[in-house]
Amino acid sequence: MVACTVAETITVPAVGAGLDIENVNHAFDIDGAALPVLQDVNLSIEPGEFVALLGPSGCGKSTLLRLVAGLERPRTGTLREDDIRIAGPYPSRVVVFQDPTLFPWRTVWDNVALGLEAQGILKHHRRRVDDALELVGLAAFRNAYPHQLSGGMAQRAALARALVNDPKILVLDEPLGKLDSLTRITMQAELVALWQRKGFTTLLVTHDAEEALFLANRVIVLSERPARVKADIAVQRPYPRHRGDPYLADLRRQILNLLGLDATW
């Protein structure tokens, strides 16, 4: 396991919040029996870090994200955003899901405006919606309906819908998982650029080791369900990174080894 030292790659004054996950246990009730999904998860994330959660499919990564977002409460343990206990959803922690889940009855602009509208501040911040659309390159599609967008464009719109709220923690649940590989590569680079520019803390769930290493400055490897933290790996490489970097390839081998996939390497 690689020793963990972070924050040397962060160049922007961090507007991100710190995130502390302490002794979190969580379980689902299935036919009366409790199915444990998270077991003693402890994680401390510094403001402005880009952390990737990597683990086998169905291990409970997405559940952990739902706890961070405040959509669910953990059975035991606490989650804190900047030392304030997370008790419910709040727009300082915005989630981008695997499906863009744009509202089909709203235009792209109205979709992006959703958060500001829900908080009742849209009237005085219409500019922010325009800026967010500009940021993800969808300004020309402001009046389009979601069904008129390609998969990559829809996911960009979902990203703009999150960013318009100026989140302190951006929570990404496999946001690129359903995109074609070319769009994926483009959007990975865009994500890094956005994060560097804005300085929010980013928590990314993925099951793609290469993606985690290309994007994050810290990779948390989770075990099979119930998920425990198996390894905490610092990725000490400046951005932009190169996919062929032997250092990253070496880390990738280590991670696959941890996941029990070294035989296929």
Added chain:
Amino acid sequence: MSTYSLSDTDVAHAASRRQGRALRDFVRSSGVGGVAGLAWIAFGLSCLLWEDVGDWARTHSLGIGAFVVAATILFGTFAADYLGAAGRALRLRAPWLLAIGVVLALWEVATAKFAWLPLPFFPPPQAIVEVYTDDLPKLLDSALASAKLQLGGYVIGAILGFVTGVAIGWSRAVGYWVHPVLRFIGPLPATAWLPIAFFTFPSSWSASTFLIALATGFPVTVLTWSGVASVSSAYYDVARTLGAKPSFLVLKVAIPAALPHVFVGLFMGLGSSFAVLVVAEMIGVKAGLGWYLQWAQGWAAYANMYAALIVMSLLCSSAITLLFWTRDRLLVWQKGTVKW
């Protein structure tokens, strides 16, 4: 030396070929319209050629009217190229105009002229025209009364059904109490309430309004409810992480997402409320098209019945057209699957 010379026969062939093609094009574009015009001329002639077997006042006017229609069709067809959108619309409808002309001519001959169909049960077209010219005020009053009754009941039923549906879909407590009641009472045809409604309500108008509202409300409630219940929880998750309060979740997430279902309910409610309207008017209300039908039957005025039926179907189909038009405006986001 004449390199470019063509023999006279070649020229003649080319010309006749050209003429042939022009003729074919003309027949293809205007043929049906021309035949439709002829069919309406035939209808006009069928009115005028023979004596009526009965005593109808409008036979001559109807014949003249048919000729006017025929002239309009023929002019529109041959001048279609200069008439723009109207010309194109006419060409598109030419087959229907043809069919209508033929049916009217047959109807005229089979009733007024040779009485192949038994009179007075099958009145000729001129008898129905006579109703529209001579009994118009009463017919209009009836249509207006029907429209008023229907509109009142429908709007009340649709609003109550919508609110109830949203409430059941959203709140478990409301669902607990309303769901069994709905299950028990909903499937009962609203007309079954007629006898009770007419003596419990202070007026036949309020009783009918209640019944129409009931017939509308049930499908609207059920479909609104199923629409709200089937909204993907992912939409709520997104809205909640963006800071949405419960009222926002209902008004801006649940209701817009459920609207396509709601319109199915409104459509079904419209159909069943028409049935209730007519029955209520036939039995209790002393106005409206249902009452007019009943009255006409009492006097064996069969032409009046057909005339009223035509007005009724026009009203019902315009109501449905209006509903679809509204839906297409509101649900414009559902349309089209253009991708780029």
